[in-house]
Amino acid sequence: MAKLYSKQKLASKNMLPKKETIAFILNYSKALSIKKMGSMSFEIIAN
Template sequence: MRKLYTKKLSKKDQLKDLEARKETVQFLLNYSKALRVVKCRGFTFDAILN
């Protein structure tokens, strides 16, 4: 069987063009929109509204 040769990127190359996935950013924005913090009689309640 033939061997598979893959080129490993150096740490410097790996750090180039790094950014979080769009899905992650979208999830955070949706989470933020859904999160409601309600303050009632000195208590703080979190609620996720879907």
């Protein structure tokens, strides 16, 4: 049976997000609001 994997790891262990990425996600989550009306829900981004 053939080996379908390599001995070297392709991903680095020290993968950290940039400060800009963290700031973008935090600002997006602050601007996002979900409103429910009856059986429907609306996602509103207030930017």
